[in-house]
């Protein structure tokens with residue numbers, strides 16, 4: 001393809017405050033319809049908004065995490081439009097003077113995606129469409145949102161996916177938002193255009209809405225990328241418009257022609273003063289930043305020498321990441337700990353549910369250590385994990401009770417090995433004739449006779465030694 005894709009993303013996240021941004025109604029919009037509302041968020045005449053300081057604090061925290069310049073003084077503006085879920089007929093937002101500007105988000109590969117701006121605004125209500133009528137629920141009206149607008153720096157659909165993943169992680173790490181896309185606390189719109197690789201000017205951009213998952217964003221963008229390339233090939237005009245992604249039909253369709261900013265008649269909100277952003281507030285929020293997802297990713301790949309794929313799992317799942325680090329503190333073999341955690345351990349977690357997991361990282365580390373020291377074989381280690389994952393019983397207790405200690409000494413194994421050879425002369429012949437699988441069978445026989453306790457490595461060595469002797473006796 002001779003075209004270069006240019007993508008910019010606009011993400012709205014609900015900030016994790018107890019109350020709404022301009023009134024004291026609870027910000028939880030799961031409540032029965034129209035119960036968390038008051039004259040302010042319903043936009044009755046004569047009411048006055050009061051700015052929620054916690055929303056400002058969380059907004060500052062996000063701006064800091066995204067390395068934005070925070071403006072000393074900010075103000076709100078009215079964005080005018082009519083919609084049935086917006087009884088005031090305007091949304092209080094920020095336009096000319098946003099909270100933060102000119103930041104970036106760095107991806108694991110090292111690429112920095114520019115952040116144009118982050119600004120505070122209130123959410124609108126929700127329409128619930130029935131067969132031939134619609135209902136209005138205003139619970140969500142006035143919940144605090146932060147809009148995060150990226151530069152058109154995103155070069156392909158996978159990069160858009162990675163950007164969203166790391167943006168979400170960042171917001172979750174600093175506890176600014178739940179970022180639950182299903183609940184609507186993270187929403188993403190995309191702008192996408194294509195241009196000839198050598199062209200300096202950007203192509204006509206199309207806004208894409210209605211993507212309900214990160215996968216939806218990637219799929220929708222992929223569809224648009226192909227559609228626009230096809231238009232360019234055939235000379236069909238690309239219109240600047242808003243299109244909706246239909247996940248079921250896997251296509252986009254036109255929703256409306258794109259509005260320009262002047263259509264909204266922005267003007268400063270007369271009921272709210274300008275706000276000075278105190279330096280102390282910024283300093284206070286810096287303390288909440290902690291370790292960022294990318295720092296953790298690098299620490300896990302460079303420090304623990306994990307693969308990018310494994311590190312990513314631990315970065316995305318803080319609970320698992322913490323368990324891993326604590327286990328490594330007890331037995332310093334990160335490769336083995338990671339392998340067993342992401343394998344057998346995770347299987348149990350997914351099956352039984354995280355709440356039921358009782359085993360401590362210390363006990364988990366002990367099992368892996370016994371395995372690495374050849375005191376438990378693979379099967380036995382898996383069994384011990386299965387037995388104590390919900391109880392955290394003593395590891396030694398389980399091993400003794402179940403008789404799982406690995407038999408590695410030749411004295412303990414000799415009887416089993418001799419029996420396996422005596423009972424399977426044909427298999428021995430096959431092995432002597434060069435059939436490798438025959439050895440696997442014999443090892444399997446010894447494992448069976450020892451009830452899974454035999455050390456497979458030692459067993460194999462003993463079998464090979466004995467067969468060699470048999471051969472030289474002949």
Ligand SMILES: [Zn+2]
Pocket residue numbers: 020023024025036037038039040041042142
């Ligand atoms: Zn209210």
